[in-house]
Amino acid sequence: MIDVTILTGRTLQQGIGLEVGKVSEEYSKSVNYAEISKSDSIAIGFTDGSPVEVTTEIGKVVLHGRISETLSPGLIFVPYGPWVNQVLGPDTNCTGTPQLKGVRGKLELAEGKNVPSIHDLVKIIRGA
Template identity: 40%
Template structure:
């Protein structure tokens, strides 16, 4: 199953800040940053369980992260990935002369990953 025409937002989270104390490569950081958060109604359309790997695709790249449902909302059509190595693979690298890439408002597509095999 997949969802098209989503808007990707990135940002910092409290759990991400706590996890960084253990280092960027720590298990806690992967759990805090290697996720994509969905609106509950959008998540139902994916027909998968929380924690299922999903591939997020933008015009600038793609990444596989773990799925989760937001505790806030509703905000149908919007997904959130915490800033970090996963989000950085999806954003427009052009800083438009301001030194910072665009971290909010990118069009995205999400696909459920059927297995752990690369390319699926």
């Protein structure tokens, strides 16, 4: 397990997925992953495509991991969406927007765990 700082943002693939629909496979694939630096992937014994678990004081989520050649060690990138929302807090500090960048968390391999589907996430959010 390593300490990480979570960065979020939009991607081109996410925009395409949104056009197809938020319950589509295209959309899910465009937002249910975390990009991890090459050196961090080595530190946790990660191979590209393996599931990883991201944990913050708010919650945790399993994501598909992708190795990034451009991210600095200690940073992960996760696209905006329902998966990353499981680890981001709702507090806006009077700005109207929650903290979406610079959130501290932990990253580890999620061996034996599956990335939840959008339908599974809805059940989690509803408390089912």
